[in-house]
Amino acid sequence: MENITLDVNGERHFLTVDIRMSLLDALRDSLGLTGAKAGCERGHCGCCTVLVDGRRVYSCLTLAVAVAGAGARVVTVEGLSRAGPHRLQKAFIARDAFQCGFCTPGQLCSAVAMLDEASRERPSSASGPSSEGPALTETEVRERMSGNLCRCGAYQNIVAAIMDVAP
Amino acid sequence: MTQAVVREAGSGALGAAVPRREAPDKVTGRARYTGDVALPGLAYVAVVPAAIAHGRVTAVRPERALAHAGVLAVIHGGACPRLHQTSDADLAVFQSSSVTYLGQFVAAVVAESPQIAREAARMVEVDYAVAPHRVELDTAAADLHRSPDRGPHFPTDCSHGDVEAALSHAPVRVDATYTTPPYHHHALEPHGTVAYWQAGGLTVHETTQGPSGTRDILARLFGISPDRVRVIARHVGGGFGSKAAPKAQLALAAVAAQVAGRPVKTVLTREQLSVVAGYRTPTIQRVRLGAEADGRLSAVSHVAYEQTSMTSDHAEYAAAPTRTMYAAPHRETRHWRERLHVPSPTWMRAPGECPGMFALESAMDELAHACGIDPVELRLRNDTANDPHSGLPFSSRNLAACLRTGAERFGWAERESPPAQLAGGRGFVGMGVAASTIPQYRFPSRANAQVDGRGRVTVRIAAVDIGTGARTALAQIAADTLGVGLDLVAVEVGDSALPSASWAGRSSGTTSWGTAVVRACEALRAEMARRGGALPSGGLEAASDTLDELAAPRTHSQHAFGAQFAEVAVDTVTREVRVSRLLGVFAIGRVINPVTVRSQLIGGMTMGVSMALCEEGVLDPRYGHFHTRDLAAYRVATFADVPEVEACWVDEEDVDTSPMGAKGVGEIGIVGTAAAVANAVHHATGWRVRDLPINARHLVEAEAAAGREAAEGDRAAAGEPG
Secondary structure: EEEEEEEOOOEEEEEEEOOOOOOHHHHHHHHHOOOOOOOOOOOOOOOEEEEEEEEEEEEOOHHHHHHHOOOOOOOOEHHHHHOOOOOOHHHHHHHHOOOOOOOHHHHHHEEEEEEHHHHOOOOOOOOOOOOOOOOOHHHHHHHOOOOOOOOOOOOOHHHHHHHHHOO | OOOOOOOOOOOOOOOOOOOOOHHHHHOOOOEEEHHHHHOOOOEEEEEEOOOOEEEEEEEEEEEEHHOOOEEEEEOOOOOOOOOOOOOOOOOOOOOOOOEOOOOEEEEEEEEEOOOOOOOHHOOEEEEEOOOOOOOOOOOOOOEEEEEEEEEEEEOOOEEOOOHHEEEEEEEEEEEEEEEEEEEEOOOOOOOOOEEEOOOOOOEEEEEOHHHHHHHHEEEEEOOOOOOOOOOOOOOOOOOOOOOOOOEEEEEEEHHHHHOOOOOOHHHHHHHHHHHHHHEEOOEEEEEEEEEOOOOOOOEEEEEEEEEEOOOOOOOOOOOHHHHHHOOOOEEEEEEEEEEOOOOOOOOOOOHHHHHHHHHHHHHHHHHHHOOOOOHHHHHOOOOEEEEEOOOOOOOOOHHHHHHHHHHHHHHHHOOOOOOEEEEHHHHEEEEEEEEEEEEEEOOOOEEEEOOOOOEEEEEEOOOOOOOOOOOHHHHHHHHHHHOOOOHHHHEEEOOOOOOOOOOOOOOOHHHHHHHHHHHHHHHHHHHHHHHOOOOOOOOEEEEEOOHHHHHOOOOEOOOEEEEEEEEEEOOOOOHHHHHHHEEEEEEOOOOOOOOOOHHHHHHHHHHHHHHOOOOOOOEOOOOOOOOOOOOOOOOOOOOOOOEEEEEEEEOOOOOOOOOOEEEOOOOHHHHOOHHHHHHHHHHHHHOOOOOOOOHHHHHHHHHHHHHHHHHHHHHHHOOOOO
8 A cells, every 4th residue: 555645636646545546436436536537447438538737648558656656737627627618629519529428528628639649740640740730630630639439429529529629 | 191180189289389398497406316315325336248259157255355454345256145036137136147148247245335346356266267269240150040930920030922933033133241340328327236236126216218127027036026126226327228127236236235234325436337237249241122113112121130138038120121122022121140159239229120121212312313313313213102021001101201391391303423523523422311210109007197186297107317308298198288378288107116117218109108198197187077067175086007098909010211312522542431411301290399300300310310420349259348338439320420410300190009199209310321331422422331330441441342343344344254
C-alpha cells in the first residue's frame, strides 16, 4: 500500500492505495468520482478517458501512484463543468450525441483534449506530417476521435457536436 | 391499411423534437450505472473460468486463495448454497460439476477489493476430467436437428406450393450460400450486479433490459416470493439483446452476497463478456430464388443452419423474414440447428432479420443482376399488400415508398454502369441497395398515472431506458394523452417496485409501455372528467394493465419496413472497402420523438456498417474458445470507419400496432445494411462477397470466384466442355 496525493478537479486528495490500483479505480472506488467508466480495462474502448495535465489518457492503463508521483493535475468529466456547463456538454445535448451515455464522459474528455491538440497544430494520420496546421474538418475529427468507441453508434452526432464548438 | 386518427386530447408533445430527459446527467457524469453504485461494506467478486470446453470438475482446491489476506470466501460446487430452481443451467451457478463450454464459471472469490479478488481467483486450483468437444458448426453433422417451433404462429419450417418443381422450371435462378460469423453485442457497459440481502429479501442493482422479468427469475432461483425481490436499473449502458435474459453474473452476485453476508459487486471483464453475455450464432444460409425473365419471383427457398449450446434452447430463425418480404407462389423456409460445446447464444439486435436479410437481400441483388433489372425496380415488382406467410393484410407496408424516396434522395439514378473509378485508378465506387424489415411485437405491461392537486403528473412503470430515450418518449405519450404540457409530466422507470412491465427488446419497449401509459392516462382523464375537471387536493391516480387488450387475435400483419442505400469505395490494390455514404428510409409509423428516433436508426445502421466491414468472432476449434475476446481482436466500427450516415422516414401512422400510431424502431436500422454494402461492393468490382465481414481475405476469395465464373462463361460461349 502507498500513501499518495492526487490532484483531481482542482482539489488535493490524500489516499492510501494498492500500488496496482489504476487511476480509474482510484477515481471511482476511492474518490467516488464515477463519471469515468470501466468499459474494457485495457485501453481499447476509451470510456475511462480523463485529462492528465491537459492531455487525454486512458485512466485504466495509468497507475494512480505514477500520476501522484508526477504531481500531475487530473480533470474528469465531473471537473469539466465546475464553472457552469462546458460548451461541449451543451453541444452534446443539443446534438443528441449519445444514447446509453456510458461512453459519454470519455468522449467529452477526449474531445476537450483533441480540440487542444488540434489548436496546437499537432498532426494526425488524416492530415499527415504537414508543417501547416491542419484544418479541423469532419475527417480530421473522425480520425482524432477514433480512440473512443460508441457502441450505440452516436458517431455522427458526436462529430456534429464537436464541429459546433470547433474554431 | 394506414388510418387517420382524430386525437381528442393532444398537446403537441407527440412528435416533438425534445432532448432526452436524462441528458444533463449523462454529460456531467451524474448518471449512475450499476457499476457506479457504492454501498457501505461492499465486497467484490472475481470469477474462476473453466479451462476446458467439455468435461467435469473433479476437485476445487481453494486453500491458497482462502489464505490470501482480504479474501472473504471462495464459492464453488463443493461450497455453495443450493438454488431452488436449476432448470436454466446457465444461471444455476455451481449447481453441477458438468462443464459444457470453456469459460463457464467453476468458482468465484469474494474479497475486500477488486484487486485482491482477481489476484486470489488465479490461486484457486481446479482439476477436471476432460471429454472431447465439438465447437464448429457443420451443415453435414449427424446430429443436426430442426430448431424448435416458437408457438403455433411461428413454426420452424414453412412450405407452400412445390418449390423444387417451380425452381426447376424458372427461367432465371439464383442458388447461393451466405455465411455470417458469431457477433458479440459488446455494449460498452459490462454486465454487472450489486446485490444484498436484507431480512430474507434480495435487492439487486442490475444491468438489465427488463427489471420485472429479472425479479421473477430471481424469485424462482431462490424460491422466494417476487415481492421479496427488487431489481433496480436507473441507467443501463446499452444492451442490444445481451441484457434481456439475465446472465450468470446476476445469480453469482446474489449467491455471493448470501455467502459473504455483505453487499457484493460483480462486474464481468470484457473477456468474460464474450463467453457469458451471449452472442449471435454464426449462420450458414442457402438461398434459392426462381424468377420469370421480368424478375417476378416464382419460388423462394431459404434454409438456415445455426448453433446453440448444450444448455440453451435458443434459436435465431434467420430465414423467418423471408416469409413476409416478397410474394412468390412457391416458398419454403427451414431452420437447422446443431448443439455444440460453446457458450450460449442469445438474442442480438434483430435476431433472425439481421443475418437473414443479409442473405435474402444479397440474393435479390444477384437476381437483379441475372435478370438485368435495376435492384430497386426488382423489389418494387415483388412487393405485396398481403403477408405471404399469414395471408393477412399488412397494417401498413410502405416498402415501395421507402425504396422510391431513398432512390431519389440518394441519387440512385446516377448509379453508373460501369462504376466510377477512384482517383489514380486505384479502385471503383459502387452503389447498393437492400430492404429492411422488423416484425412488431407488444407485450403486456402495467402503468400508473397520478396527478397531484396542482396538476403535475407522474407516470410510473417498470420500463428501463437502455439508451433509447424511453423516459422522454413515455413522457411525450402521457402529455399527449392527457393534453397537458410536457413540463408537467414526470416519468419514473428502472425499478421493479414500479408497476410490472415488459422488457426493452425486440423493438417492443416503446409500443408496449406506451400502450400501458396511454391506457392509464385515458383512465385518469376519464376520472377527471367524471369529477367535472376539478382536482381534489390529494390528487388522483389511475392504473392500467394491457394483458387483455393484447390477447385479442391480430387482424393484420404488423411489420416495419425500410430501404438502405450504400455507396462504397473499393481499393482494388489494398482490398480496402470504405463506406462513403449510407442512407436509410424507414416506414416506422408515427415518430414519437424525431431526435431520439433518428439516433436509434443511425445507431443501428452504424452497427450494420460494423457488421459489414469489421466484426468477426472467431472460435478456436482446438480449445473451444473465442480468439476474439477483446475490443482489439473483435473489431467494432469507430469514428473513422463510419462516414455520412443519414436516416429519414416516410409519413405513416399505424394504430393497429399501437394507439400512438408508432412502431418500434430499435432494430430496423441494422437490418439490410450489410447487404446494401455488399451489393455496393459487387457493383463497384463485380466481386460477390457472400461471407461476412467484407475484409481483404473475403474480397480475394470473391475475386477468385468471379474469375472462375468468367472463365466458365467464356468456355461455355466457346462450346468447350466445362
